[in-house]
Amino acid sequence: MIKVAVNGYGTIGKRVADAVSAQPDMEIIGVSKTKPGAEAFVAKERGYPLYIADLSKKEAFDKAGIPVAGSVEEMIQKADIVVDATPGGVGVGNKALYEKYGKKAIWEGGEDHEVAGFSFNASCNYTDAIGRQYARVVSCNTTGLCRIINLIDSAFGVKKVRATMVRRGGDPGDIKRGPIDAIVLNPVTIPSHHGPDVQSVLPHINIVTSAMIVPTTLMHMHFLNMELKNPATKEQVIELIKAHSRLGLIEKSTGITSTAQLKEYTSDLLRPRGDLWENGIFKDSISVLDGTDLYLFQAIHQEADVVVETVDCIRAMAGDVKSAAESIAITNKAVGLTA
Ligand code: NAD
Known part of the structure; x- marks a missing residue:
């Protein structure tokens, strides 16, 4: 079992912890918080040992009835791999700690590429991550872009991409954004x-x-245009997307034309937290003009798409599973991402 610590149990960290716990080859050995609060209560409820960055705050956790297992430094020592899901810009400061104990570490997209010197997306460069000491899982928007661009590039060649991101103002729990x-x-x-x-x-x-x-919290929306090197048809593009387990097609028959209806749909499917791990590509928006000019709209659930990528990144760095397809299949099955 790969022993995983999640440093920063927030929007991404709590999802990563649950996704890791669901895997057959991984376990959570600890998660961390800086202050007692709702997420700390959830960690307790889930049975995740809770560590804190600053032990002088332990009294506040004791008062709230939340057991503290120790310091973040102690947590790091117990892990094989640390997922750093602290807020963007904070994680880089933790690198010295991971280096001190010789631990593998993964950062999220709020950190710069340079923190790890390697940026990851399972569909694009899984094998380059095998055995690595450090990696960064790219941001939610970049993850959504990489998945579709790489697929289309592999099939037809991409001459140029033009993309506009309509970004959510904050996550649903972010009352100050x-x-x-x-x-x-x-x-x-x-x-x-x-x-x-x-x-x-x-x-x-x-x-x-x-x-x-824009003033919304649910998801981002991308408008993409890819100029192709070789001609494609709309039907060929649809078939390729159908065959990719992390690209979802939103059919006209669902009546879904918005992020709100899409979030309702994933919630009704009883996915954890209503998470959409795939790109939500609107099938009717897929258009190929003049043979080589591809357009589409895709919804990206910022809280969710990087979570499954992080799980694959852990598996690649641990080194036992050598193929992206194999890891992606294990991850998807464990979290409940079925076609
Ligand atoms: P968040 O603010 O929701 O959670 C961060 C957590 O880290 C909080 O629980 C906080 O208590 C904890 N924390 C803060 N300082 C800490 C420290 N020094 N030591 C240990 N824990 C500490 O942040 P988030 O949205 O989950 O973002 C985490 C990372 O994921 C960032 O790099 C971000 O850019 C990236 N990311 C976020 C989203 C998103 O939409 N929220 C999407 C993709 C990637």
């Missing part, structure tokens, strides 16, 4: 950082991205 009533250009300048981030996984892809933030 916004905007409440605005469309914010973020950034105003073009390209946005997403294109270069895709290139951290797929360096040969020519891509220009732009992004704006």
Whole structure:
């Protein structure tokens, strides 16, 4: 069993902990929080040993009735691999701790590529992660872009990608984020950082991205245009997407034309937390004009898509499962991502 510690039990960390626990070859040896709160109560409920970054805060946890197993440093020593899901920019500061104990570590997309020197997406570069000491799972938007771009590039060759991200203002639990009533250009300048981030996984892809933030919490929406090297038909693109387990097709017959209906659908399917781990590609939006000009809309559930990628990254770094297809199948089955 691969012993996994989750440093930072928040939006991503709590999902990673549950997904890891569901795997046949992994176990959670601890999760960490800085303050007592609802998520700390959930960790207790789930039976995850809870560690804290600053032991001087232990009294506050004791008062709240939340048992503390020890310090984050103690947790790290017990792990084979640490998933650092602390807020963006915090994780880089933890690297010295992982180095001190010679532990493998995975960071999430809020950290720069340089923190690990390797950026990961299971469909694109699983085998490059085998046995690595450090990796970074790219952000939710970059994960969604890499999955579809790599698939289309492998089949037809991609000459150029143009993508616009309509980004959620905050996660559903983020009461301090916004905007409440605005469309914010973020950034105003073009390209946005997403294109270069895709290139951290797929360096040969020519891509220009732009992004704006809107008052919603449920998901992001991407509008993608890929100029292809070789002609394709809409039907060929649909067949390729159908065969990819982390690309979901939203059929017209569902009546779903929005992120709200999509979230309702995944909740009604009783997926944990209503999570959509796949790209939600609107089938009717898939259009190939002039043979080589592909367009589509895809919804990306920011809280969920990187979770299954993180599980595959753990498995690749541990080194026993050598193929992406095998790891992806194990991960999907364990979390309940079925076709
Ligand atoms: P979050 O704020 O929801 O959770 C972070 C957790 O880390 C909190 O539980 C906090 O208590 C804990 N924490 C803070 N400082 C800590 C420290 N020094 N030591 C240990 N724990 C500490 O953040 P998140 O949204 O889960 O983001 C985590 C990472 O995942 C970031 O890199 C982020 O960019 C990335 N990410 C987030 C999303 C998203 O939509 N939320 C999507 C993809 C990737």
